[in-house]
Amino acid sequence: GYLTQVVKKIWAVITGAENMVMEKYPELQDPRFPPLPKELHFIHAEEILAKYPELPRKERETRIIEEYGAVFIYGIGWVLDDGYPHEMRAADYDGWVTPTVEKDGKLMHGLNGDILVYNHVTGRRHELTSMGIRVTAETLREQMQIAAREDELSQPYHQMILNDEIPLSIGGGIGQSRVQMLLLRKAHLGEVSTTVWPKQLHEICEKHNIHVLR
Structure with a gap:
């Protein structure tokens, strides 16, 4: 489909x-930190729950990422078989809720998701x-009905959607610092993004040879 x-x-x-970074900075090539897989594995949140029903959400994600290296988990927000969504998502x-895939006779939902990878530097x-x-x-x-927020449908933004005044679109956010951290093989976000960190964090990072920007 289009999302895929x-x-x-x-x-x-x-x-x-990542290939460009490795060419420009060959010193980053380290067998301890292998490159990202060329192919992304697509999997529904319902499938992950079925595979690891005894684990909480983040641990389920970790297990599936350890298996495939990089995944796109779709169907986030819809209530799964255990009675809970994989993670909450805004209703607007x-x-x-969109019916998407039928696997083994089972209907699934959701035209959204997250890209997650295994970070070999942090092990997370x-x-x-x-x-x-x-x-x-x-x-x-x-x-909005599921979220019990129907009263907000009178808001200008929601009215524009309901009256087809906003074109259909796709969007989201790419964590720029998270990508930089991953590609440059850094252990902390502060190594690629300047912000205010507690003094204690600087001290801990320095002990582990992690150079947080100031």
Whole structure:
């Protein structure tokens, strides 16, 4: 589908950027920190829950990322078989109620998701993007009803969607500093982004040879 095509293009840009970084800074090439996989594995949040029903959400993500290296988890926001969404999503943002895939006779939902990778420097899950196809008039009504926020449908933004005054679109956010941190093999966000950090954090990082920008 269209969402998958767009996600694949974004992934090609990220892996292409990694190749450029490695060419320019060959000292970053380290067998301890292998390159990102060329292919992104697509999986529904419902499938991950079925695979690891005993684990909480973040641990499920970590396990699936350890298995594939990089994944796009779609269907975030819809209530899963355990009675909870994989993660909460705004009702007037991405379309997470849309019927999408039928696997083994099971209907799934959601035209949104996150790109997550395994960070070999930190040894943890690493989210790069959160994105999706935006709500239509129909999915907006349904999602606002589920979220018990129907009273907000009178707001100008919501009225523009309901009256088809806003074109259908896809969007989201790419964590710029998170991508830089990953590609430059850094252990902390502060190594690529300047901000105010507590004195204690600077002291801890210095002990571990992590150079937080000041």
